[in-house]
Amino acid sequence: GESVGLHLPTLSVQEGDNSIINCAYSNSASDYFIWYKQESGKGPQFIIDIRSNMDKRQGQRVTVLLNKTVKHLSLQIAATQPGDSAVYFCAETPFGNEKLTFGTGTRLTIIP
Amino acid sequence: GAVVSQHPSRVICKSGTSVKIECRSLDFQATTMFWYRQFPKQSLMLMATSNEGSKATYEQGVEKDKFLINHASLTLSTLTVTSAHPEDSSFYICSASSFGQINSPLHFGNGTRLTVT
Numbered sequence: 086g087e088s089v090g091l092h093l094p095t096l097s098v099q100e101g102d103n104s105i106i107n108c109a110y111s112n113s114a115s116d117y118f119i120w121y122k123q124e125s126g127k128g129p130q131f132i133i134d135i136r137s138n139m140d141k142r143q144g145q146r147v148t149v150l151l152n153k154t155v156k157h158l159s160l161q162i163a164a165t166q167p168g169d170s171a172v173y174f175c176a177e178t179p180f181g182n183e184k185l186t187f188g189t190g191t192r193l194t195i196i197p
Numbered sequence: 198g199a200v201v202s203q204h205p206s207r208v209i210c211k212s213g214t215s216v217k218i219e220c221r222s223l224d225f226q227a228t229t230m231f232w233y234r235q236f237p238k239q240s241l242m243l244m245a246t247s248n249e250g251s252k253a254t255y256e257q258g259v260e261k262d263k264f265l266i267n268h269a270s271l272t273l274s275t276l277t278v279t280s281a282h283p284e285d286s287s288f289y290i291c292s293a294s295s296f297g298q299i300n301s302p303l304h305f306g307n308g309t310r311l312t313v314t
Contacts, residue, residue: 128290128305183294187240
């Protein structure tokens with residue numbers, strides 16, 4: 086079936102460096118994409134979202150890029166901090182459908 | 198911002214007993230809530246969609262008689278794991294959607310760690 090997947094299960098980044106987490110999706114009907122951060126023992130925390138009519142969106146220290154041609158999504162975290170260590174999930178849903186499909190997740194570790 | 202509260206955060210029960218997990222939207226009305234299950238080091242898998250005032254919609258492979266969902270008000274949905282077995286041990290997470298805000302980010306509770314002995 087349709088799925089959302091990630092290329093890298095783990096990523097280690099030196100504190101202060103930038104990190105990029107990638108996500109591939111296969112559902113061409115996907116219209117809304119979200120990145121979540123999940124710390125150990127907690128629920129997912131919203132980071133940033135993007136709709137399919139955009140290819141880039143920026144937040145505080147985070148940027149999401151969407152390439153609909155190759156069905157690829159990425160999350161860039163600038164100037165990483167120890168608190169950024171967590172598992173990051175991308176999620177997608179077709180417009181008007183709130184049933185999210187989650188990717189497999191990437192564990193980001195920030196090295197002090 | 199919108200907050201979803203989940204209770205309890207941890208529960209240990211004996212095999213064969215039932216466990217109820219509550220999911221509340223604290224500062225908004227949630228016509229729809231979602232229940233997810235997450236095994237260690239895995240992603241979230243949607244179990245069911247809980248609709249206020251109507252029956253829940255279960256995903257394929259999820260036993261509706263085992264995972265009872267009730268959404269009696271716009272701020273509360275409950276998931277009851279009936280006749281729990283060790284294989285039901287997992288992290289259960291709910292999320293809620295604000296009324297009328299399609300495609301707004303879903304807000305998640307902090308999950309319930311269920312351990313069945």
